[in-house]
Amino acid sequence: MKIPAVAISRLSVYARHLSVLDTNGREVISSGHLADLCGVNPAQIRKDLAYFGEFGVRGVGYYVKELLFEIRKILGADKQWRLALVGAGNLGSALLRHMSRADRGYRFIVAFDRNPKRIGERIGEVEVKPLDAIDRLIEALDIEIGAIAVGPESAQEVCDRLIRAGIRGILNFAPVQIQCPPHVSVEHVDFTLKLDRLCYRLTSES
Amino acid sequence: MKIPAVAISRLSVYARHLSVLDTNGREVISSGHLADLCGVNPAQIRKDLAYFGEFGVRGVGYYVKELLFEIRKILGADKQWRLALVGAGNLGSALLRHMSRADRGYRFIVAFDRNPKRIGERIGEVEVKPLDAIDRLIEALDIEIGAIAVGPESAQEVCDRLIRAGIRGILNFAPVQIQCPPHVSVEHVDFTLKLDRLCYRLTSES
DNA sequence: GTATGTGAAACCGTTCACAGCA
DNA sequence: TGCTGTGAACGGTTTCACATAC
Numbered sequence: 001m002k003i004p005a006v007a008i009s010r011l012s013v014y015a016r017h018l019s020v021l022d023t024n025g026r027e028v029i030s031s032g033h034l035a036d037l038c039g040v041n042p043a044q045i046r047k048d049l050a051y052f053g054e055f056g057v058r059g060v061g062y063y064v065k066e067l068l069f070e071i072r073k074i075l076g077a078d079k080q081w082r083l084a085l086v087g088a089g090n091l092g093s094a095l096l097r098h099m100s101r102a103d104r105g106y107r108f109i110v111a112f113d114r115n116p117k118r119i120g121e122r123i124g125e126v127e128v129k130p131l132d133a134i135d136r137l138i139e140a141l142d143i144e145i146g147a148i149a150v151g152p153e154s155a156q157e158v159c160d161r162l163i164r165a166g167i168r169g170i171l172n173f174a175p176v177q178i179q180c181p182p183h184v185s186v187e188h189v190d191f192t193l194k195l196d197r198l199c200y201r202l203t204s205e206s
Numbered sequence: 207m208k209i210p211a212v213a214i215s216r217l218s219v220y221a222r223h224l225s226v227l228d229t230n231g232r233e234v235i236s237s238g239h240l241a242d243l244c245g246v247n248p249a250q251i252r253k254d255l256a257y258f259g260e261f262g263v264r265g266v267g268y269y270v271k272e273l274l275f276e277i278r279k280i281l282g283a284d285k286q287w288r289l290a291l292v293g294a295g296n297l298g299s300a301l302l303r304h305m306s307r308a309d310r311g312y313r314f315i316v317a318f319d320r321n322p323k324r325i326g327e328r329i330g331e332v333e334v335k336p337l338d339a340i341d342r343l344i345e346a347l348d349i350e351i352g353a354i355a356v357g358p359e360s361a362q363e364v365c366d367r368l369i370r371a372g373i374r375g376i377l378n379f380a381p382v383q384i385q386c387p388p389h390v391s392v393e394h395v396d397f398t399l400k401l402d403r404l405c406y407r408l409t410s411e412s
Numbered sequence: 413g414t415a416t417g418t419g420a421a422a423c424c425g426t427t428c429a430c431a432g433c434a
Numbered sequence: 435t436g437c438t439g440t441g442a443a444c445g446g447t448t449t450c451a452c453a454t455a456c
Contacts, residue, residue: 076409094300194393203282
């Protein structure tokens with residue numbers, strides 16, 4: 001069955017709120033209450049969950065711990081993912097430092113950069129390696145996801161290189177669309193598009 | 207007429223490609239060719255443009271310079287927007303440095319931070335001010351958009367403060383939904399949601 | 413002939429409303 | 435009684451197909 005990508009993002013949001021609820025000692029929650037917290041329709045939550053099975057108890061609701069566990073399993077968040085960063089500039093190094101103190105399921109293992117001055121530098125918990133090391137290290141370090149934080153002009157080249165090295169998941173921060181074979185998944189993160197949207201609304205609504 | 211937000215983001219993408227085409231000296235382009243470049247359906251481009259008027263010539267296509275100009279006008283990208291950053295940590299300072307060398311229509315004018323150690327520091331082209339200065343400076347500096355790059359626990363408070371100071375557009379990098387009155391527009395940028403999506407696909411497609 | 417602009421059709425995601433079960 | 439799970443209705447976006455204009 002085909003599951004919409006937005007539904008997956010909503011599951012992440014549900015998981016975040018469930019995690020807080022669990023920490024607060026809450027044991028059971030209804031779709032209605034969770035929907036209020038997440039700002040969505042109750043039926044939406046039930047439909048999203050129905051893609052994957054039946055996790056609730058009729059007349060009662062969902063057991064917080066159990067549902068959180070199940071959603072984590074669905075999302076693949078029940079393991080540690082090993083990431084590599086390409087491009088240790090402003091954005092890239094911010095990512096490294098940001099994630100090094102995150103207790104989540106994501107861990108940057110290594111970073112690559114073109115600039116010789118940065119090679120050998122330590123940022124957060126990782127060391128910066130030259131681009132040529134990609135082919136060797138991606139496999140040796142068992143990296144599963146590549147984050148691209150280089151300029152738009154070299155994003156495609158870096159992408160090709162990562163794929164050649166065996167990467168199947170790419171998080172692209174460069175403001176360009178990237179071409180990939182179908183066995184590779186790409187997610188594009190581009191806050192300038194969001195900024196443009198904001199400005200459009202500020203322009204048109206006044 | 208109600209225009210879908212995704213349509214606006216597509217206009218941004220069209221504009222990017224048109225800009226490159228223009229630089230390369232291209233004068234005319236058809237929806238079919240532009241669609242190939244942008245990875246969308248040709249009818250999609252025509253429909254998106256039709257929300258705002260008629261910009262093409264039948265049998266010919268679109269004049270690149272003219273269409274680019276019109277889209278920029280629609281998006282409100284024909285002016286310089288004045289931004290303020292709240293939260294000059296890893297992500298925040300990366301944003302400042304990143305945007306200070308961007309020749310786009312966005313300019314960070316000032317940054318705010320809670321941490322006394324950071325007050326007075328200069329990052330990129332702006333100086334870090336204390337949070338209390340928000341109320342006064344947002345108006346004095348004629349800031350139109352606030353970017354929130356603080357932790358999830360203080361995002362809502364910062365948001366309220368910005369709105370009280372007169373901000374009508376917010377770019378939220380904190381991984382929480384934010385409550386706002388209807389006259390304020392918010393865009394949420396959250397790469398961890400994208401990362402979760404990636405992991406879901408890597409998990410389920412194997 | 414060629415490519416736009418646009419009603420109609422197809423598609424997809426969301427919400428409703430209620431049957432089913434604790 | 436109360437809340438989940440789900441078929442059906444709804445609403446919105448994308449794509450098709452063709453009339454229209456250069």
